[in-house]
Amino acid sequence: MPRKDRKKPSGMVIANRGKKSRGKKLAYQDEASSEKQKGEKDDEQEKDEDANEGNLGGIVSYYMDVLADSMTIPKVIQLLGIFFLGNLIFVLFNQQAALVSEDEKETNDPWWPVVVGGMALGANLLQLLVVCYNSYKNYTAKSEKLEKEGKAGQIKTLEKPQLPEFEYIYAVFVPLAVTLLIAPSKLPVVASCIAQVPYLKLPVRVAVSYVTVYQLGTGGGDCTGTQIVLAPIVLAATYLILDKFVASSISLTEKMLLSHLSVALLLLVDDSTDVTLVIFRALAISFGEALFLALCLKDLYKAQKPGSIRSKALLFVIYAVFLGNGVIMSSKFLYPALQRQPWAWLSSFIAESETRSFIFKVWLASSLTITPAVLIFGNKFAFGMRRKIWHFAIFLALSLPVVLDPQLCSMALVGLFGIFSLIEIVRANSIPPFGSWIRSLLLPFEDNKDKRGTYVFSYVYLVLGVALPLWFNNCENRGSSLIGLVCLGLGDSLASLLGKAIGVLYWPEGSKTIEGSFVFCLSTVAGLCFYQKYEEDDFNIYAILTTSIVTAVFEGNMSINDNILVPVLGWLCMEASERMRY
Numbered sequence: 001m002p003r004k005d006r007k008k009p010s011g012m013v014i015a016n017r018g019k020k021s022r023g024k025k026l027a028y029q030d031e032a033s034s035e036k037q038k039g040e041k042d043d044e045q046e047k048d049e050d051a052n053e054g055n056l057g058g059i060v061s062y063y064m065d066v067l068a069d070s071m072t073i074p075k076v077i078q079l080l081g082i083f084f085l086g087n088l089i090f091v092l093f094n095q096q097a098a099l100v101s102e103d104e105k106e107t108n109d110p111w112w113p114v115v116v117g118g119m120a121l122g123a124n125l126l127q128l129l130v131v132c133y134n135s136y137k138n139y140t141a142k143s144e145k146l147e148k149e150g151k152a153g154q155i156k157t158l159e160k161p162q163l164p165e166f167e168y169i170y171a172v173f174v175p176l177a178v179t180l181l182i183a184p185s186k187l188p189v190v191a192s193c194i195a196q197v198p199y200l201k202l203p204v205r206v207a208v209s210y211v212t213v214y215q216l217g218t219g220g221g222d223c224t225g226t227q228i229v230l231a232p233i234v235l236a237a238t239y240l241i242l243d244k245f246v247a248s249s250i251s252l253t254e255k256m257l258l259s260h261l262s263v264a265l266l267l268l269v270d271d272s273t274d275v276t277l278v279i280f281r282a283l284a285i286s287f288g289e290a291l292f293l294a295l296c297l298k299d300l301y302k303a304q305k306p307g308s309i310r311s312k313a314l315l316f317v318i319y320a321v322f323l324g325n326g327v328i329m330s331s332k333f334l335y336p337a338l339q340r341q342p343w344a345w346l347s348s349f350i351a352e353s354e355t356r357s358f359i360f361k362v363w364l365a366s367s368l369t370i371t372p373a374v375l376i377f378g379n380k381f382a383f384g385m386r387r388k389i390w391h392f393a394i395f396l397a398l399s400l401p402v403v404l405d406p407q408l409c410s411m412a413l414v415g416l417f418g419i420f421s422l423i424e425i426v427r428a429n430s431i432p433p434f435g436s437w438i439r440s441l442l443l444p445f446e447d448n449k450d451k452r453g454t455y456v457f458s459y460v461y462l463v464l465g466v467a468l469p470l471w472f473n474n475c476e477n478r479g480s481s482l483i484g485l486v487c488l489g490l491g492d493s494l495a496s497l498l499g500k501a502i503g504v505l506y507w508p509e510g511s512k513t514i515e516g517s518f519v520f521c522l523s524t525v526a527g528l529c530f531y532q533k534y535e536e537d538d539f540n541i542y543a544i545l546t547t548s549i550v551t552a553v554f555e556g557n558m559s560i561n562d563n564i565l566v567p568v569l570g571w572l573c574m575e576a577s578e579r580m581r582y
Helices: 031-052 061-068 073-098 102-107 112-148 151-158 170-181 184-194 202-216 225-245 252-268 275-296 298-302 309-338 344-352 354-380 383-400 405-428 435-445 446-451 458-472 478-501 514-533 541-557 563-578
Strands: 013-014 026-029
Touching: 013 458, 026 275, 061 112, 073 112, 073 170, 073 405, 073 541, 073 563, 112 151, 112 184, 112 202, 151 202, 151 275, 170 458, 184 225, 184 252, 184 458, 202 225, 202 514, 202 541, 225 252, 252 275, 252 563, 275 298, 275 309, 275 405, 298 309, 344 354, 354 383, 354 435, 383 478, 405 435, 405 458, 435 541, 458 478, 458 563, 478 514, 478 541, 478 563, 514 541, 541 563
Parallel strands: none
Antiparallel strands: 013 026
């Protein structure tokens, strides 16, 4: 009779092997049992990992590991670029120091601004080290507490200490480098603002600024007492307002850069600067204060039922507060400088010459025809072209006028900055009656970066990127004044379009093509050489080539919005290169 198969017990395999094993049962795990024990082993290992989760090792080794993990090739390239620009400025000051006699050095040491800048960098670095140390200690303390309470599994929910965001280096380097080239005598106050680290609490940051300016002193500087007192407060207040109302729409670095711009309006704009910059400062103060008051009513307005009488009444109050305060305050601020009402001054300013009047009429006609057409039919274009059409538009609008009348172009950029800012506030908050309509018009032009928050700053940054090099040069028609217009109007636009069309080689660990950066460099060289020939001005060819290469490399490796940073870094490179002796 055939032998009946015995039913094998679950989870085990029974076997007899030879004489020695006869009668002895040998157990082998099947797959189900193996998976079960593996799962138990994994659970034990996970418990061990939870228990050791809070043990980060030594603070130095931990942050070195974090630095090694976060450091990428694009970041290394950017650091090399910043080092190159810093070296250019150092060589420039070294050349200037060689021309100063020993007697002059006793009263006006040419190295004094560089020393102050170095101390500001040291103060900033020291605070960042303190922030990292406190972050590390807080994490280890919390993890040890959870482990003692038997809650080791919750350690995973704690956020591990991280290094400050990489781009923060620009928020320190750019204000310092620009001040060194424009107004080194203002550096002590700027250094006190640079010493403000946004990772600290607001009162501590302001206190650090005052301690810094006290330690550095103002010897050799020409800042007034009012500027010394107000500059740290203006920086902290601007950052606080941006952080409250803009939230995640822009990064910490961008908030700091915009805050430093407000400090520049306080420190660098005076009676000797161009009148358009005086107007810009007055309008920024007036409408900034009015905007703050209006935005404070935003939450109250949104809490009302849409379409209700209270909602409409609050909307009327918001518009009245904004326009009333803005217009009244700006008139009071501007009348002493203009000696007439602002609208009367603007009318006479435009009619001052036939060339200026003609340019203004062309701008007005173009704005009333081309802009609506682009907004209505923009979705017919490819997305890349749709995004860069504004870059081409601003280049075509300013390419010739910036040579013929840079002061008029400066005034136009001040107006554009105000208009774009107002439009974005209405769009982002869907403020009736135009908010939703503007949102639908601009939606086809937004990319993924624009959708990370409520506000979209790309077009505001575009205006600032074109304007800042011109404003740094006090609206004078110089080679470095044009770098923003050339970089963004030609370089960035052509690099984006042609890079996507023909590019196959990408920057290491980046999303932009080397072919696009090459096009950026060539178009920037061509644009600057065109202006050199047109103006018959002896631009330094070394400055043109160096600036084109530096801006192309930065643009190809930046992850932050480059509409501001690339033109400013290009201005630093070109201005330092033009001033150097070869």
